[in-house]
Amino acid sequence: MTALAALPPLCALVLAPLLPGIITRTRCWLTGRRGPPLLQTYTDIGKLLAKGAVYSRTTTAVFRAGPLVGLAAVVTAAAMVPFGTAAxxxxxxxxxxxxxxxxxxxxFxxxxxxxxxGSAFEGMGASREVQFAALAEPALVLALAVVVRSTGxxxxxxAFGALTSAAWASEGAALVLVLGTLFVVYLTENARVPVDDPGTHLELTMIHEVMVLDHGGPDLGLIHYAAALKLWVLGALLVGVALPVQDLMPWAGLLVALAGMLVxxxxxxxxxxVMARLKLLRVPQLLVGATALAVLAVVLVMRGRVG
Amino acid sequence: MERLGDALLLLVLLTDLALLVTDRLSGSIRLVALQGVLLGLAPLTLAHGASLHLAAIVAGTIAIKAVVLPRILLWAIREAEVRHERQPSIGHLPSLLLGLAVTGIAFLVAARLPALPGNSLPLLIPVALSTLMIGFLLLTSRRKALSQVLGYLVLENGIYLFGLTLADRLPLLVEMGVLLDVFVGALIMGLVVFQIQRELETLDSRELSQLTD
Structure with missing residues (x-):
């Protein structure tokens, strides 16, 4: 593995906590506030990792394993997603x-x-998370299926390596639909507005935050880091489809992809x-709508290859 | 021009699907108006060179489908004071899934049809078929008389798309006649909707299936 090929995963591991910072700063900037520094997530994680953990007596090893398994899963995922021109x-x-x-x-x-x-609040959050995930997952799989199908x-x-501007020229319509689907999945999976509000601390309205209420210290730090990495992994998929950087030089491709993540x-x-959170009953409609876009894209790339 | 045409047709298909999940009637009417604009622009991407005939079709289609008809329908919902299509006989999400299934079938069927000479848009026939069938779905699954009118308009838009394959050869008079028919039809339906509302105080078309004196 050359130095250049090792760079994208390193970028993911190092730069991922920057993304929540950028999102928060954009929000603050648009609403006329100054907002926390861009590196706030790093300092938060650092602070949490230095603390000790307190565990409730009702919890078992499952509770302690949660953040570790989550982080391990998402780090592995980060190693599988191509970024820039590198595989x-x-x-x-x-x-x-x-x-x-x-x-x-x-x-899971x-x-x-x-x-x-055993907390009722956390159970409620878990139930909502699973409900939305069950609807977001088919959308993600179908969207990736379109990418695979259109590049063969x-x-x-x-697939992302073959996603050049030539692929965009022949399957552009389907890829635009896929981008729409992936963006909705991105917002849903990362618990952002309009599906979930990461800023709220009102248990009745939040989904992801409520599930991690009982985690503290290093565990919470790991959860924050894993969430930032997930933001990066799914973002890399979105940017990979949106920007066909394969025709560029490796360095330029990497820079363009990084700029894409920023955008x-x-x-x-x-x-x-600009958006408020959707009513909980509306969220499934949004997700089924996103799935519908993906299905349409599948129909478009399958056209002429069957029958 | 082909890419632009494909993009237009894709947008038509997206408005079809959006119509299946919109429950606010004014939103649905605006979607149909948008579809009218898209359909009005579609002949431009198919034609070979500009002509008076083409300009007349584009202007006439946009004027009727995107301006006049939506105006009449917006007037009808304002007068009749209906805002939402609640509880259609097939729910919004199931009807979206049905719409997708129908679209898939349309693409399958269109792939088996013999290619029409002079049709440079590969998406035209499948989108026409799906628009037709989604219009039919709207027409049959909605309960409010006004939504049924919208379904009829979408159905007609599908037929119009089919007609586009013949746009070069179709006399202007026939085009205008069809547009006039649709216009008069929608006008009468708008008035009927208004009358139903005045007589029955509801727009639920199920009320019309029972006979009383």
Whole structure:
């Protein structure tokens, strides 16, 4: 592995906590506030890691394993997503299924840890998280299926590597629909507005935050870091589809992809500023709508190849 | 021009699907108006060179489908004071899934149809078929008379798309006649909707299936 190929995963591990900072700063900037420094997430994580942990007597090993399993899953996922022109360190045919599985495993660990506390609030949050995830997952799988189908390559690195401007020219319509789907999935999976409000601390309205209420100290630090990494992993998929950087030089491709991540974070910040949270009953409609876009994209790329 | 045409047709398909999940009637009417604009622009992407015939079709279609008809329908919902299509006989999400299934079938069927000479847009026939069937779905699954009118308009838009394959050969008079028919039809339906509301104080078309004296 050359130095350049090692750079994208390093970027993910190091730069991921920057994304929540950028999103928060965009929000603050648009609403006329100064906001926390860009590096706030790093200092938060550092502070939490230095603390000790307190565990409730009702919890078991499942509760303690939750953050660790979640972080392990998302780090593995980060190693599978190509970024810029470089292929991911971990690539094999069909790895997109494993990617979806790892994200599901991360959610499963968080949900189990939440349920393990025996708290009604956390149980409620877990129930909502699972409900929305069940709707977001088919959208993600279908969107990735379109990418695979339109490039004819079964591994994520291969498919994104073949996603050149020529692919955009022939399957542009389907890829635009996929971008729409991926953006909704991005907002849902990362618990952003309009699905969940990361800023709220009112238990009745929040989803992701409520599940981690009982975690403290290093555990909470790991959860924050894992959430930032997830923001990066799914963002890398979105940017990879949106910007066909394969025609560029490796360094330029990496820089363009990084700029894409920056734009994506700003975009999320803008969405969070101009939109309110949706009613809980409306969220499934949004997600089914996103799935519908993905289905339409599948129909478009399958056209002419069947019958 | 083909790429632009494909993008237009895709947008038409997206408005079809959006219509299936919109429950606010004014929103649905605006979607149909948007679809009218898209349909009005579609002949431009198909045509070979500008002509008076083409300009007349574009202007006439946009004027009727995107301005006049939505105005009439907006007037009808204002007068009849209906705002929402609540509880259609097939719910919004199931009807979206049905719409997707229908779209898939339309693409399958269109792939088996013999190609029409002079049709440079590969999406035209499948989108026309799906618009037709989604219009039919709206027409049959909605309960408010006004939503049924919208379903009829979408159905007609599908037929119009089919007609586009013949746009070069179709006499202007026939085009205008069809537009006039749709216009008169929608006008009458708008008035009927208004009358139903005045007589029955509801727009639920189920009320019309029972006979009383």
């Amino acid at each position: 991911a360190p971990l690539a094999f045919p069909g790895d997109l299924i494993l990617l979806c599985g790892l994200l599901a495993l991360m959610r 660990a968080t949900v189990l840890a939440a349920l393990d506390t 390559n079964l591994s994520l690195s291969g 994506l974070a700003v975009l999320v910040g803008v969405v969070e500023t």
